[in-house]
Amino acid sequence: MEKIVILTGAGISAESGLGTFRDKDGLWTKYPLEDVATPEGFARNPALVQDFYNLRRVGAAAAKPNPAHIALARLQTGWPGEVVIVTQNVDGLHEAGGATGVIHMHGEIAGALCAFCGHRWRAPDEMQVAEPCPACAGPGGRPDVVWFGEIPYHMDTILRHLGEADLFAAIGTSGQVYPAAGFVQEAAARGIPRVEMNLDPSETSPVFTEHRIGPASETVPAWVAEFLNPAGG
Numbered sequence: 001m002e003k004i005v006i007l008t009g010a011g012i013s014a015e016s017g018l019g020t021f022r023d024k025d026g027l028w029t030k031y032p033l034e035d036v037a038t039p040e041g042f043a044r045n046p047a048l049v050q051d052f053y054n055l056r057r058v059g060a061a062a063a064k065p066n067p068a069h070i071a072l073a074r075l076q077t078g079w080p081g082e083v084v085i086v087t088q089n090v091d092g093l094h095e096a097g098g099a100t101g102v103i104h105m106h107g108e109i110a111g112a113l114c115a116f117c118g119h120r121w122r123a124p125d126e127m128q129v130a131e132p133c134p135a136c137a138g139p140g141g142r143p144d145v146v147w148f149g150e151i152p153y154h155m156d157t158i159l160r161h162l163g164e165a166d167l168f169a170a171i172g173t174s175g176q177v178y179p180a181a182g183f184v185q186e187a188a189a190r191g192i193p194r195v196e197m198n199l200d201p202s203e204t205s206p207v208f209t210e211h212r213i214g215p216a217s218e219t220v221p222a223w224v225a226e227f228l229n230p231a232g233g
């Protein structure tokens, strides 16, 4: 086996204290996603949207990687083949845990994007309404995150990796948001093993070939240890 592609979602960061979206008390039970995670919501009420992401930026900056993030970084260094991490998360906890080359398909909360000229820069802790772009000076600054109705980043690269993968794993994702939820189908079409690590069965559980139910901080290090040391000795 050469290449492992791993998709992660909010569940991998839950034990670092960052909320998930759809669990009980999840973010989308408190903030309607139409208001804070769509271009239309931003056009209607940019202050609300900037405040929502400002809060999350501070939370993400204060959070620490948990044993699941750290175990994936260990897999990357210990595995002789390639380990590609694709995350839907906008926090930087994979990198904080030591992972490299992480593909952020839904963008990054630490980044700012100019809606006018497309320039990207490091977001200040608190972005303002009409945040000025350092490149074009227009008031188009927004969080560099992908909203509903927008196309996720790096899809060509992700599909190429999936097309070359020998194993697919998904960790802490409810399998409700496409295109990420469809990656397991791509893997199934190629007949490669598909491992799901989640607290409960997800929408796409039936398409996986192996299930490890439990908190990611336990299931992921155990899986990585088995992988790197199959004899268990």
Ligand code: OAD
Binding pocket: 008, 009, 010, 011, 012, 014, 015, 020, 021, 022, 023, 026, 033, 037, 088, 089, 106, 146, 147, 148, 171, 172, 173, 174, 175, 176, 177, 197, 198, 199, 200, 201, 202, 214, 215, 216, 217
């Ligand atoms: P969800 O909140 O939809 O799902 C989180 C999943 O993680 C659920 O299936 C939980 O059971 C599981 N989970 C919770 N705690 C866990 C733990 N400690 N260990 C393992 N699993 C745990 O989050 P995502 O699937 O990441 O997109 O959501 C996908 C996208 O929807 C997000 O990237 C975001 C959101 O709307 C945008 O904002 C565009």
